[in-house]
Amino acid sequence: MRGRVVGGLGQGQYYISRKGYRHQFIQKLGFVPFPGTLNIKLDEPFNPGPHQILIEGFREEERSFGECRCYKIKLNGLEGAIIRPDRSSYPPDLVEIISPLRLRDELRLDDGDIVELILQ
Template sequence: MIAPDDLVCLKAIALLGGLSSAVSVSSQSLAQELSISPQTASRRLISLENTHMISRTMRGDGQYVTVTQTGEENLRVEYAAYRRIFETHDRHYILEGELISGLGEGRYYVSVEGYASQFSDKLGITPYPGTFNVKLSPSAIETRRKLDAMEWIEIEGFTDHDRTFGGARALKCSINGYTCAILIPGRTHYPEDIVELISAEHLRDVLGTEDGSAVIIEVTR
Protein backbone atom coordinates (compact mmCIF):
# COMPACT_ATOMS: atom_id res chain seq x y z
CA MET A 1 0.00 0.00 0.00
CA ILE A 2 1.42 3.35 -1.05
CA ALA A 3 1.68 6.07 1.61
CA PRO A 4 -0.76 8.98 1.09
CA ASP A 5 2.02 11.58 0.81
CA ASP A 6 3.86 9.43 -1.71
CA LEU A 7 0.66 9.06 -3.73
CA VAL A 8 0.32 12.85 -3.95
CA CYS A 9 3.88 13.04 -5.18
CA LEU A 10 3.33 10.25 -7.70
CA LYS A 11 0.24 11.99 -9.04
CA ALA A 12 2.21 15.22 -9.48
CA ILE A 13 4.88 13.38 -11.48
CA ALA A 14 2.20 11.78 -13.65
CA LEU A 15 0.59 15.18 -14.28
CA LEU A 16 3.97 16.50 -15.42
CA GLY A 17 4.01 13.77 -18.07
CA GLY A 18 5.89 11.03 -16.24
CA LEU A 19 3.28 8.41 -17.06
CA SER A 20 4.06 8.41 -20.77
CA SER A 21 7.74 9.34 -20.81
CA ALA A 22 10.68 10.42 -18.65
CA VAL A 23 10.28 13.99 -17.41
CA SER A 24 12.77 16.36 -15.89
CA VAL A 25 12.04 16.61 -12.16
CA SER A 26 14.28 18.11 -9.50
CA SER A 27 13.68 18.20 -5.76
CA GLN A 28 13.33 21.96 -6.04
CA SER A 29 10.76 21.89 -8.87
CA LEU A 30 8.76 19.15 -7.17
CA ALA A 31 8.86 21.03 -3.87
CA GLN A 32 7.43 24.09 -5.58
CA GLU A 33 4.74 22.00 -7.27
CA LEU A 34 3.65 20.44 -3.94
CA SER A 35 4.32 23.43 -1.66
CA ILE A 36 6.77 21.44 0.46
CA SER A 37 10.47 21.77 1.25
CA PRO A 38 13.10 20.43 -1.17
CA GLN A 39 14.27 18.04 1.56
CA THR A 40 10.77 16.58 1.90
CA ALA A 41 10.45 16.32 -1.89
CA SER A 42 13.77 14.47 -2.04
CA ARG A 43 12.62 12.00 0.63
CA ARG A 44 9.40 11.30 -1.26
CA LEU A 45 11.29 10.65 -4.49
CA ILE A 46 13.56 8.23 -2.65
CA SER A 47 10.55 6.50 -1.10
CA LEU A 48 8.81 6.16 -4.48
CA GLU A 49 11.96 4.74 -6.03
CA ASN A 50 12.47 2.28 -3.16
CA THR A 51 8.91 0.99 -3.57
CA HIS A 52 9.37 0.71 -7.37
CA MET A 53 6.73 3.34 -8.14
CA ILE A 54 9.17 5.41 -10.22
CA SER A 55 12.52 5.01 -11.92
CA ARG A 56 15.12 7.78 -11.96
CA THR A 57 18.01 8.44 -14.31
CA MET A 58 20.61 11.19 -14.35
CA ARG A 59 21.44 13.02 -17.56
CA GLY A 60 23.71 15.87 -18.35
CA ASP A 61 20.90 18.36 -17.88
CA GLY A 62 19.51 16.87 -14.65
CA GLN A 63 17.31 14.17 -13.18
CA TYR A 64 14.59 12.43 -15.20
CA VAL A 65 11.74 10.47 -13.63
CA THR A 66 9.33 7.90 -15.10
CA VAL A 67 6.28 6.35 -13.44
CA THR A 68 6.69 2.55 -13.50
CA GLN A 69 4.04 -0.09 -14.18
CA THR A 70 3.62 -0.52 -10.41
CA GLY A 71 3.18 3.23 -10.00
CA GLU A 72 0.61 3.35 -12.77
CA GLU A 73 -1.36 0.52 -11.17
CA ASN A 74 -1.52 2.44 -7.89
CA LEU A 75 -2.75 5.54 -9.70
CA ARG A 76 -5.41 3.48 -11.46
CA VAL A 77 -6.62 2.12 -8.11
CA GLU A 78 -6.97 5.69 -6.82
CA TYR A 79 -8.70 6.76 -10.03
CA ALA A 80 -11.13 3.86 -9.78
CA ALA A 81 -11.97 4.78 -6.18
CA TYR A 82 -12.87 8.34 -7.17
CA ARG A 83 -15.00 7.11 -10.06
CA ARG A 84 -16.95 4.90 -7.67
CA ILE A 85 -17.54 7.93 -5.44
CA PHE A 86 -18.79 10.28 -8.15
CA GLU A 87 -20.31 7.90 -10.69
CA THR A 88 -23.07 6.33 -8.66
CA HIS A 89 -25.43 5.51 -11.54
CA ASP A 90 -25.72 1.95 -12.80
CA ARG A 91 -23.39 1.08 -15.64
CA HIS A 92 -23.72 -1.58 -18.27
CA TYR A 93 -20.76 -2.57 -20.41
CA ILE A 94 -20.53 -4.81 -23.43
CA LEU A 95 -17.28 -6.50 -24.44
CA GLU A 96 -17.19 -8.08 -27.88
CA GLY A 97 -14.53 -10.50 -29.02
CA GLU A 98 -13.82 -14.00 -30.27
CA LEU A 99 -13.11 -17.23 -28.45
CA ILE A 100 -9.50 -18.40 -28.41
CA SER A 101 -7.67 -21.32 -26.84
CA GLY A 102 -5.67 -20.70 -23.69
CA LEU A 103 -2.32 -22.21 -22.75
CA GLY A 104 -3.95 -25.00 -20.77
CA GLU A 105 -2.86 -23.57 -17.43
CA GLY A 106 -6.38 -22.51 -16.43
CA ARG A 107 -7.55 -26.07 -15.85
CA TYR A 108 -4.88 -26.55 -13.21
CA TYR A 109 -5.11 -23.20 -11.47
CA VAL A 110 -8.90 -23.04 -11.07
CA SER A 111 -8.76 -26.49 -9.48
CA VAL A 112 -6.23 -25.51 -6.81
CA GLU A 113 -8.11 -25.48 -3.50
CA GLY A 114 -6.75 -22.10 -2.42
CA TYR A 115 -8.32 -20.50 -5.49
CA ALA A 116 -11.39 -22.72 -5.86
CA SER A 117 -12.57 -22.05 -2.31
CA GLN A 118 -12.28 -18.29 -2.82
CA PHE A 119 -14.17 -18.46 -6.12
CA SER A 120 -16.95 -20.30 -4.31
CA ASP A 121 -17.03 -18.05 -1.22
CA LYS A 122 -16.50 -14.66 -2.89
CA LEU A 123 -18.07 -15.14 -6.31
CA GLY A 124 -20.58 -17.91 -5.71
CA ILE A 125 -18.97 -19.89 -8.53
CA THR A 126 -17.72 -23.45 -8.27
CA PRO A 127 -15.65 -23.28 -11.44
CA TYR A 128 -15.57 -25.76 -14.25
CA PRO A 129 -11.92 -26.89 -14.55
CA GLY A 130 -10.65 -24.55 -17.21
CA THR A 131 -10.94 -20.96 -18.35
CA PHE A 132 -12.89 -19.39 -21.21
CA ASN A 133 -10.57 -17.06 -23.09
CA VAL A 134 -11.71 -14.21 -25.30
CA LYS A 135 -9.65 -11.95 -27.53
CA LEU A 136 -11.32 -8.55 -27.50
CA SER A 137 -12.07 -6.57 -30.62
CA PRO A 138 -10.10 -3.30 -30.94
CA SER A 139 -13.20 -1.26 -30.07
CA ALA A 140 -13.76 -3.29 -26.88
CA ILE A 141 -10.31 -2.63 -25.44
CA GLU A 142 -11.24 0.90 -24.32
CA THR A 143 -14.41 -0.46 -22.73
CA ARG A 144 -12.28 -3.05 -20.92
CA ARG A 145 -10.20 -0.22 -19.43
CA LYS A 146 -13.35 1.38 -18.04
CA LEU A 147 -13.98 -1.74 -16.00
CA ASP A 148 -11.02 -0.80 -13.79
CA ALA A 149 -13.29 1.81 -12.20
CA MET A 150 -15.64 -0.89 -10.96
CA GLU A 151 -15.36 -2.68 -7.64
CA TRP A 152 -13.39 -5.85 -8.26
CA ILE A 153 -13.21 -8.74 -5.80
CA GLU A 154 -9.76 -9.55 -4.48
CA ILE A 155 -8.59 -13.15 -4.78
CA GLU A 156 -5.78 -13.47 -2.26
CA GLY A 157 -2.49 -15.19 -2.92
CA PHE A 158 -1.42 -18.11 -0.74
CA THR A 159 1.25 -20.75 -0.16
CA ASP A 160 0.54 -24.46 -0.59
CA HIS A 161 3.16 -27.19 -0.10
CA ASP A 162 5.97 -24.63 -0.25
CA ARG A 163 4.66 -23.23 -3.54
CA THR A 164 3.50 -19.63 -3.73
CA PHE A 165 0.39 -18.76 -5.73
CA GLY A 166 -0.16 -15.11 -6.62
CA GLY A 167 -3.27 -13.06 -6.06
CA ALA A 168 -5.78 -11.91 -8.65
CA ARG A 169 -8.92 -9.81 -8.95
CA ALA A 170 -12.30 -10.86 -10.27
CA LEU A 171 -15.35 -9.14 -11.72
CA LYS A 172 -18.67 -10.92 -12.15
CA CYS A 173 -20.26 -10.80 -15.58
CA SER A 174 -22.44 -12.92 -17.87
CA ILE A 175 -22.41 -14.47 -21.32
CA ASN A 176 -25.80 -15.34 -22.84
CA GLY A 177 -27.28 -15.36 -19.34
CA TYR A 178 -24.63 -17.66 -17.85
CA THR A 179 -22.91 -16.25 -14.79
CA CYS A 180 -19.15 -16.02 -15.02
CA ALA A 181 -16.30 -13.84 -13.80
CA ILE A 182 -13.38 -12.09 -15.45
CA LEU A 183 -10.07 -12.93 -13.78
CA ILE A 184 -7.03 -10.65 -13.90
CA PRO A 185 -3.87 -12.23 -12.46
CA GLY A 186 -1.75 -10.07 -10.20
CA ARG A 187 1.25 -10.36 -12.49
CA THR A 188 2.24 -7.28 -14.46
CA HIS A 189 1.90 -6.75 -18.22
CA TYR A 190 -1.16 -8.96 -18.60
CA PRO A 191 -2.44 -8.46 -22.19
CA GLU A 192 -5.27 -5.95 -22.18
CA ASP A 193 -6.86 -7.47 -25.29
CA ILE A 194 -7.32 -10.88 -23.66
CA VAL A 195 -10.09 -11.62 -21.15
CA GLU A 196 -9.94 -14.83 -19.10
CA LEU A 197 -13.17 -16.03 -17.50
CA ILE A 198 -14.34 -18.75 -15.15
CA SER A 199 -17.85 -20.19 -14.86
CA ALA A 200 -19.63 -23.09 -13.22
CA GLU A 201 -20.54 -24.17 -16.74
CA HIS A 202 -18.41 -25.63 -19.48
CA LEU A 203 -19.11 -22.56 -21.59
CA ARG A 204 -17.78 -23.97 -24.84
CA ASP A 205 -20.36 -26.76 -24.63
CA VAL A 206 -23.40 -24.86 -23.36
CA LEU A 207 -22.82 -21.99 -25.80
CA GLY A 208 -21.89 -24.27 -28.69
CA THR A 209 -18.79 -22.19 -29.43
CA GLU A 210 -15.36 -22.99 -30.80
CA ASP A 211 -12.22 -20.99 -31.50
CA GLY A 212 -13.11 -17.97 -33.62
CA SER A 213 -16.74 -17.83 -32.46
CA ALA A 214 -18.09 -14.38 -31.60
CA VAL A 215 -18.59 -13.78 -27.87
CA ILE A 216 -20.42 -10.98 -26.07
CA ILE A 217 -19.63 -10.38 -22.40
CA GLU A 218 -21.99 -8.24 -20.33
CA VAL A 219 -20.91 -6.44 -17.16
CA THR A 220 -23.42 -4.55 -15.03
CA ARG A 221 -22.55 -2.59 -11.91
Protein backbone atom coordinates in the same frame (compact mmCIF):
# COMPACT_ATOMS: atom_id res chain seq x y z
CA MET B 1 -18.10 -5.77 -24.42
CA ARG B 2 -17.73 -7.96 -27.46
CA GLY B 3 -14.96 -10.30 -28.45
CA ARG B 4 -13.96 -13.54 -30.13
CA VAL B 5 -13.25 -16.90 -28.55
CA VAL B 6 -9.55 -17.82 -28.81
CA GLY B 7 -7.50 -20.82 -27.73
CA GLY B 8 -5.44 -20.70 -24.57
CA LEU B 9 -2.38 -22.40 -23.16
CA GLY B 10 -4.37 -24.91 -21.11
CA GLN B 11 -2.89 -23.76 -17.80
CA GLY B 12 -6.11 -22.34 -16.34
CA GLN B 13 -7.25 -25.75 -15.11
CA TYR B 14 -4.23 -26.15 -12.83
CA TYR B 15 -4.68 -22.78 -11.14
CA ILE B 16 -8.48 -22.82 -10.94
CA SER B 17 -8.43 -26.17 -9.14
CA ARG B 18 -6.10 -25.07 -6.31
CA LYS B 19 -7.94 -25.26 -2.97
CA GLY B 20 -6.78 -21.79 -1.93
CA TYR B 21 -8.47 -20.27 -4.96
CA ARG B 22 -11.52 -22.55 -5.14
CA HIS B 23 -12.57 -21.78 -1.57
CA GLN B 24 -12.45 -18.06 -2.30
CA PHE B 25 -14.32 -18.45 -5.60
CA ILE B 26 -17.17 -20.17 -3.76
CA GLN B 27 -17.18 -17.59 -0.98
CA LYS B 28 -16.72 -14.44 -3.07
CA LEU B 29 -18.21 -15.32 -6.47
CA GLY B 30 -20.86 -17.78 -5.33
CA PHE B 31 -19.88 -20.69 -7.55
CA VAL B 32 -17.43 -23.53 -7.99
CA PRO B 33 -15.73 -22.89 -11.33
CA PHE B 34 -15.39 -25.50 -14.02
CA PRO B 35 -11.68 -26.47 -14.01
CA GLY B 36 -10.61 -24.41 -16.99
CA THR B 37 -11.06 -20.99 -18.55
CA LEU B 38 -12.48 -19.55 -21.73
CA ASN B 39 -10.26 -16.99 -23.44
CA ILE B 40 -11.81 -14.00 -25.20
CA LYS B 41 -9.98 -11.45 -27.33
CA LEU B 42 -12.00 -8.28 -26.90
CA ASP B 43 -12.68 -5.72 -29.62
CA GLU B 44 -11.25 -3.06 -27.27
CA PRO B 45 -8.94 -3.15 -24.22
CA PHE B 46 -10.56 -4.40 -21.02
CA ASN B 47 -11.65 -1.52 -18.79
CA PRO B 48 -12.80 -3.18 -15.56
CA GLY B 49 -14.26 -0.29 -13.64
CA PRO B 50 -14.63 -0.32 -9.83
CA HIS B 51 -16.40 -3.67 -9.31
CA GLN B 52 -13.39 -5.90 -8.67
CA ILE B 53 -13.39 -8.83 -6.28
CA LEU B 54 -9.99 -9.58 -4.75
CA ILE B 55 -8.93 -13.22 -4.59
CA GLU B 56 -6.02 -13.39 -2.17
CA GLY B 57 -2.77 -15.20 -2.78
CA PHE B 58 -1.71 -18.17 -0.66
CA ARG B 59 0.99 -20.81 -0.16
CA GLU B 60 0.50 -24.48 -0.96
CA GLU B 61 3.11 -27.24 -0.92
CA GLU B 62 6.08 -24.87 -0.73
CA ARG B 63 4.78 -22.79 -3.63
CA SER B 64 3.16 -19.38 -3.58
CA PHE B 65 0.16 -18.44 -5.67
CA GLY B 66 -0.50 -14.77 -6.32
CA GLU B 67 -3.54 -12.58 -5.98
CA CYS B 68 -6.03 -12.11 -8.76
CA ARG B 69 -8.95 -9.86 -9.41
CA CYS B 70 -12.32 -11.05 -10.61
CA TYR B 71 -15.15 -9.18 -12.26
CA LYS B 72 -18.61 -10.76 -12.36
CA ILE B 73 -20.08 -10.95 -15.85
CA LYS B 74 -22.77 -12.50 -17.96
CA LEU B 75 -21.43 -14.17 -21.11
CA ASN B 76 -24.18 -14.62 -23.68
CA GLY B 77 -26.56 -14.66 -20.69
CA LEU B 78 -24.64 -17.17 -18.51
CA GLU B 79 -22.99 -16.43 -15.15
CA GLY B 80 -19.22 -16.14 -14.96
CA ALA B 81 -16.32 -13.91 -14.02
CA ILE B 82 -13.32 -12.40 -15.74
CA ILE B 83 -10.20 -13.42 -13.84
CA ARG B 84 -7.04 -11.29 -14.01
CA PRO B 85 -4.04 -12.75 -12.16
CA ASP B 86 -1.69 -10.09 -10.80
CA ARG B 87 1.32 -12.19 -11.89
CA SER B 88 0.56 -12.24 -15.58
CA SER B 89 1.31 -10.23 -18.66
CA TYR B 90 -1.99 -10.43 -20.50
CA PRO B 91 -2.48 -8.13 -23.45
CA PRO B 92 -5.07 -5.49 -22.45
CA ASP B 93 -7.64 -6.93 -24.87
CA LEU B 94 -7.42 -10.58 -23.70
CA VAL B 95 -9.57 -11.87 -20.83
CA GLU B 96 -10.03 -15.28 -19.23
CA ILE B 97 -13.49 -16.32 -18.09
CA ILE B 98 -14.33 -18.73 -15.28
CA SER B 99 -17.82 -20.13 -14.85
CA PRO B 100 -19.59 -22.97 -13.07
CA LEU B 101 -20.23 -24.41 -16.56
CA ARG B 102 -17.95 -25.46 -19.39
CA LEU B 103 -18.91 -22.50 -21.55
CA ARG B 104 -17.60 -23.96 -24.81
CA ASP B 105 -20.08 -26.83 -24.45
CA GLU B 106 -23.01 -24.91 -22.96
CA LEU B 107 -22.89 -22.22 -25.66
CA ARG B 108 -21.50 -24.45 -28.43
CA LEU B 109 -18.53 -22.13 -28.93
CA ASP B 110 -15.57 -22.58 -31.25
CA ASP B 111 -12.49 -20.43 -31.72
CA GLY B 112 -13.45 -17.32 -33.66
CA ASP B 113 -17.07 -17.20 -32.43
CA ILE B 114 -18.27 -13.77 -31.29
CA VAL B 115 -19.58 -13.40 -27.73
CA GLU B 116 -20.99 -10.59 -25.61
CA LEU B 117 -19.85 -9.92 -22.04
CA ILE B 118 -21.75 -7.69 -19.63
CA LEU B 119 -20.08 -6.55 -16.41
CA GLN B 120 -22.39 -7.05 -13.42
